[in-house]
Amino acid sequence: MDILVVQNSTLDPIGVLGNHLVHRGAQLFTWLPETQTNPANGFAESNYAGLVVLGGPMNAHEDEKFPHLQQTVNLIHQFHAANKPIMGICLGAQLVARAFGSQVYPHHVPELGFSPLRVIEAGTQEPWLQNIPENLHLMQWHFDTFDLPTQATLLMTNDICSHQAYRIGSTVYGFQFHLEVTPDMVLSWLAAKQDWIDTHHPGLDQQIKSQLQVYAQSSDQFAEAVAQYWLDLISTPILSEIS
Numbered sequence: 001m002d003i004l005v006v007q008n009s010t011l012d013p014i015g016v017l018g019n020h021l022v023h024r025g026a027q028l029f030t031w032l033p034e035t036q037t038n039p040a041n042g043f044a045e046s047n048y049a050g051l052v053v054l055g056g057p058m059n060a061h062e063d064e065k066f067p068h069l070q071q072t073v074n075l076i077h078q079f080h081a082a083n084k085p086i087m088g089i090c091l092g093a094q095l096v097a098r099a100f101g102s103q104v105y106p107h108h109v110p111e112l113g114f115s116p117l118r119v120i121e122a123g124t125q126e127p128w129l130q131n132i133p134e135n136l137h138l139m140q141w142h143f144d145t146f147d148l149p150t151q152a153t154l155l156m157t158n159d160i161c162s163h164q165a166y167r168i169g170s171t172v173y174g175f176q177f178h179l180e181v182t183p184d185m186v187l188s189w190l191a192a193k194q195d196w197i198d199t200h201h202p203g204l205d206q207q208i209k210s211q212l213q214v215y216a217q218s219s220d221q222f223a224e225a226v227a228q229y230w231l232d233l234i235s236t237p238i239l240s241e242i243s
Contacts, residue, residue, distance in 0.1 A: 001025060001026050001027065001049040001050070001231070001234050001235070002026075002027050002029060002047065002048050002049055003021060003026045003027065003028050003029065003048060003049060003050045003051070003052060004029050004031065004047075004048040004050070004051050004052070004075070005018070005028050005029065005030045005031065005051075005052045005053075005054065006030075006031050006033075006051070006052070006053045006054060006068075006072050006075070006092070007030050007031065007032045007033075007054050008033065008053075008054055008055060008056025008058070008068075008072075008091055008092075009034070009054075009055065009056040009057060010032065010034055010035075011185070011188055011189060011192060012054050012055045012056060012090075012178075012180075012185070013030075013054070013180075013185070014028065014030070014052065014054060014180055015180035015181055015182045015185055015223075016180060016181070016182055016219075016220050016223050016224075017052075017089075017179060017180035017223045017226070017227055018180070020223055020224045020227035020228070021227045021230075021231060024227060024228060024231050025231070026231060029048070033066070033068035045075070045078040045079050045081075045082050045084065046082075048079075048084070049084060049085075049234045050079070050084055050085040050086065050087070050230070050231075050233075050234050051075060051076065051079040051084065051085070051086045051087070052086075052087045052088075052089070052092070053072055053075075053076070053086070053087070053088045053089065053091070053092030053095055053096065054089050054090070054091070054092050054180065055089055055090030055091045055092060055141070055142075055178060056090075056091045057091075058091065059104060059105075059106075059144055060091060060094040060095050060097075060098045060104035060144070060146070061098065061103075061104060069095065072095055073095060073098060073099045076088075076095065076096055076099040077099055080099075080168075080169075080171070080172060083171060084171065084234075085171045085172070085173075085230055085233040085234055086171065086172045086173070087173050087174075087175070087226075087230055088172075088173070088174045088175065089175050089177075089178060089179065089180060090141070090142055090175070090176060090177070090178055091142075092174070092175075093146070093166075093174030093175050093176050094144060094145075094146045094174075094176075096149075096168070096172060096174045097146040097147065097148070097149055097152075097174060098146070100149035100150075100151055100152070100168060101149060101150070102146050102147040102148065102149045103146065103147050104144050104145070104146040105144060105145065105146070106143060106144055106145075107142070107143060107144055107145040107161055109160065110142070110143045110197075110201075111140040111141075111142055111160045111161050112140060112141055112197070112201060112204060112208075113139070113140060113204065113207055113208045113211055114137040114138060114139055114140070114208070114211040114212075114214075114215045114219075115137060115138070115140050115158055115160055115177075116135065116136065116137050116158055117136050117137070117138055117156050117157075117158050117164055117165075117177065118156065118157060118158060119132070119155065119156055120154060120155065120156065120157055122153050122154060122155055123154075123155035123156055123165070126155060126167070126229075127229050128225045128226050128228070128229040128230075129155065129156075132222060132225075133218050136218065136222065137211070137214075137215045137218070137219075138177040138178065138179060138215070138219055138222065139177060139178040139179075139181045139186060139215075139219060140160075140161075140176070140177050140178065141178060141189055142161075142176060145161050145162075145163060145176070146163060148163050148166060149166075149168060151168050151169070152166040152167065152168045152174070153166060153167050153168075154166050155167055161176060163176060164176045164177060165177075170233070171233055173226075173230065175226075179219065179222055179223045179226060180223060181219065182216075183212050183216050186208060186212060187209075190204070190205050190208060190209075
């Protein structure tokens with residue numbers, strides 16, 4: 001099964017999530033707008049079984065500076081109209097929210113590092129949220145948040161940023177956290193971070209390096225569960241729906 005991946009930054013590839021998707025039989029085709037300026041017209045929805053939209057440093061509404069954002073929103077519309085599974089991660093989740101009519105805007109506080117997540121009642125019916133660790137911590141690296149689309153069901157939350165995971169219909173999922181990260185990816189983010197972060201979050205490097213030792217394995221296992229379920233959506237016929 002062929003999956004289209006929109007990689008919004010060279011620093012944020014699909015990581016362990018991609019490894020698990022490939023292991024289960026997916027073939028990934030990546031669009032990196034930083035190096036491929038205008039290929040979206042060549043990415044016809046009919047050529048792919050699903051769409052993954054990854055993270056990036058831009059705001060989801062910065063179309064003038066990053067024209068590919070509108071192209072990505074168009075792709076989300078196309079895949080949804082065809083009832084094909086979509087997964088948005090961090091910026092990707094914000095772009096999915098935008099595609100469904102919501103606003104994305106700066107959060108009152110950045111969320112950086114591994115933070116605890118909890119499943120709310122609506123999420124208890126999700127197969128990929130069964131048997132997760134009680135002390136689940138997942139990697140966060142975002143300055144923005146978003147209004148939950150009216151069509152969405154919130155699945156996971158925390159005390160820092162309430163909209164952490166949501167579902168629209170039965171084929172669209174948004175994750176504010178970074179389930180795709182590898183330790184090397186996280187270390188590259190620390191190396192490339194802005195001076196503002198060092199000023200306002202002293203000690204963040206050591207904090208996150210220590211967190212990696214504790215939470216990297218469970219994060220990988222969580223990504224595996226999500227990948228397995230999401231690919232099952234592709235291999236299982238899904239009735240057309242309006243959402």
